[in-house]
Amino acid sequence: MIRTVLGDIEPDALGVTDSHDHLFFASQKLPGQELDDPAAAEAELRAFAEAGGQALAQWTPIGLNRRAEELPALARTTGVHLIAATGLHQAAHYRPELLSRLRDGLAGRFIAELTEGLRRDDDPDGPPLAARAGLIKIAGDFHHLDAHAETVFEAAAAAHHATGATIAVHLEGGTHPLGVLAELHGRRGVPTASIILGHLNRFPDAAPHREAAEAGAWLGFDGPSRANHATDWRLFDLLRSLADAGHADRVLLGGDTTSAAARASTGGGPGIPFLLTGIRARVIGELGRDVADAFFGRNPARAFDADWRA
Ligand SMILES: [Zn+2]
Numbered sequence: 001m002i003r004t005v006l007g008d009i010e011p012d013a014l015g016v017t018d019s020h021d022h023l024f025f026a027s028q029k030l031p032g033q034e035l036d037d038p039a040a041a042e043a044e045l046r047a048f049a050e051a052g053g054q055a056l057a058q059w060t061p062i063g064l065n066r067r068a069e070e071l072p073a074l075a076r077t078t079g080v081h082l083i084a085a086t087g088l089h090q091a092a093h094y095r096p097e098l099l100s101r102l103r104d105g106l107a108g109r110f111i112a113e114l115t116e117g118l119r120r121d122d123d124p125d126g127p128p129l130a131a132r133a134g135l136i137k138i139a140g141d142f143h144h145l146d147a148h149a150e151t152v153f154e155a156a157a158a159a160h161h162a163t164g165a166t167i168a169v170h171l172e173g174g175t176h177p178l179g180v181l182a183e184l185h186g187r188r189g190v191p192t193a194s195i196i197l198g199h200l201n202r203f204p205d206a207a208p209h210r211e212a213a214e215a216g217a218w219l220g221f222d223g224p225s226r227a228n229h230a231t232d233w234r235l236f237d238l239l240r241s242l243a244d245a246g247h248a249d250r251v252l253l254g255g256d257t258t259s260a261a262a263r264a265s266t267g268g269g270p271g272i273p274f275l276l277t278g279i280r281a282r283v284i285g286e287l288g289r290d291v292a293d294a295f296f297g298r299n300p301a302r303a304f305d306a307d308w309r310a
Helices: 038-050 068-078 096-103 106-115 147-163 177-187 206-214 232-244 274-287 289-303
Strands: 002-004 007-009 017-021 055-058 081-083 085-087 135-139 167-170 195-198 218-222 251-254
Touching (some): 002 081, 017 195, 017 218, 017 251, 038 068, 085 106, 085 167, 096 106, 106 147, 147 167, 147 177, 167 177, 177 195, 177 206, 206 218, 206 232, 218 232, 232 251, 232 274, 251 289, 274 289
Parallel strands (some): 055 081, 085 135, 135 167, 167 195, 218 251
Antiparallel strands (some): 002 007
């Protein structure tokens, strides 16, 4: 089943999916670009639905303004399935005192959000909200994992083993995908089919992508993100090379809108709908409708599916 903010659904019911995006997000690393407006989030989600969108996974982790209390109403009013995340980002996104508080009992915190309910980010030790997390979001570092990442990866693996939940990984600059697989799968026993490697588009090196696909991991290509667009022009080469090698069944696509300037509904852009009006249209044109149906439908239906054993 796929755990959405309105409850668990059959994978077949997910539909056309943005596998990595943000309705709400705020980090001290992106001052002045906070996504913190429920009306703008609703407008963006409606535009996504009008473009044919049916589901969206929000990768915002604990403490970065998920606005989990707003998500059920947004899913209900727009009809878009929303998957929310627990998890933790790189240390640089947090004030030190909040970080040391969050890192205390981290695996238990992740498991509670997956099974009992998400917590408000302004009250992380408060009572559970009605909506549960359906995903664990964590982050690596540039070509390595630091001590903070090791702690978070250990907690994420424990939460996966307790719940079956998929782990979605921010790869810094798209780097270190095979190191992340070695840590999560090789060292900690998380099945590769429960690991999403995000931001691979930011480091357009086809060989490790192919190796990660052969290992059975999910390959996330997410953008155009205004903060990280230098490699956007390589996206279709990478997708074609994976499809030609028989790995169209491992690819997930997302918009990764992380800043107010990137949101279409408030005058910026290209925004969340562009994933369908721009990227998907071109996938259909260049790689065919069956590949597009895999990227936007069949693959996310399997990637976010879990047995919720807890
Ligand atoms: Zn993201």
